Amino acid sequence: MTIESLPMRRRTFFASIVLAASIGCTAPVVPPDDVAATVGKRSITMAQVDAKVRQVEPETWQALFDARQRAVASMIDEQLLAAAATRYEIDADSLVSREIEARVTAATDEEVRVFYAQNAERMGGQPLTEMQDRIHDFLTDRQVREARGEYLAGLRAQAGVEILLEPPRVYLEITDAEPAKGPANAPIVLVEYSDFECPYCARAQSSVKQVLQTYGDKIRYVYRDFPLPMHSNANQAAQAGQCAGEQGQFWEYHDVLFDNFRALGGDDLQSYATQLGLDLAKFNDCLESGRHADGVDYDLASGQANGVSGTPAFFINGRLLSGAQPFGAFKKIIDEELQRHSEPL
Secondary structure: OOHHHOOHHHHHHHHHHHHHHHHHOOOOOOOOOOEEEEEOOEEEEHHHHHHHHHHHOHHHHHHHHHHHHHHHHHHHHHHHHHHHHHHHOOOHHHHHHHHOHHHOOOOOHHHHHHHHHHOHHHHOOOOHHHHHHHHHHHHHHHHHHHHHHHHHHHHHHHHOOOOOOOOOOOOOOOOOOOOEEOOOOOOEEEEEEEOOOOHHHHHHHHHHHHHHHHHHHHEEEEEEEOOOOOOOOHHHHHHHHHHHHHOOOHHHHHHHHHHOOOOOOHHHHHHHHHHOOOOHHHHHHHHHHOOOHHHHHHHHHHHHHOOOOOOOEEEEOOEEEEOOOOHHHHHHHHHHHHHHOOOOO
16 A cells, blocks of 8 residues: 555645654754754854843843842852751751741830830831831841841851852943042942932942941942033033043032032033132133043943943943943942952952
């Protein structure tokens, strides 16, 4: 019997079996692990994809690192607890209960009252009688978290844990001509891309000042202009700052501009120059010549090339920190970088 002599339905079924068999005997083409796509005979590698994400979506890249960091920390803690529980011949939950939870004392009524008084504005007008149970649980849970952290820190020290994840960072070339504070060989280089007309940039200056006061000579602080198109006076103010720098008063003028970020018109810029005792004729000649316009544009292009899309944007040893962040956000990254450099905190 030939395949042509079979009824049509059986003939189709038989052909499908032959096709399936031929497909099943052919090894599937599996692309290499590092290839994300192919365009004709050309490949796009994962390294190229990652480089593109780092450039155009640095915050997404940072979020991926943060997620990996949390996952690694969680896995380390799980292994340490499991190993400790095995030594005591109990399970991990029993270990946590015995070594951590049992050593925590519940929050007292006085602690609840003090917390309520210190955070009254956050209570939404609710009386203490309505909030005390929730505050009590919050304070007790906080003690448990702190005790857990201290216990795990001890286990980590004993086990010699070393986290090898490298945070995302960009390389920023710093020149001697840029406005900067601090020694050139400082272990921490803090680069700020900022806009004198940006309210968030003005707000961030308190954190920057606290960083400089706290870490002193361990910080090299570099300022770069990043005037946003939506701020009509920002570019001119940036050039005015550089003109003040020609007379050795960039930082003084920088501070005045941020203190008055809502008033940066032409007359205002001259007024601030007079206020600081600058040679007004030289200042005006500098500003009118526009000789610092290219420098401002260069800073702007530099920021854009490294993923800056809004202000303020900070790079701490190349690690991006976006927005008007509190001092604690700077401290976390700076302390990590100092540890990498084996510098005392």
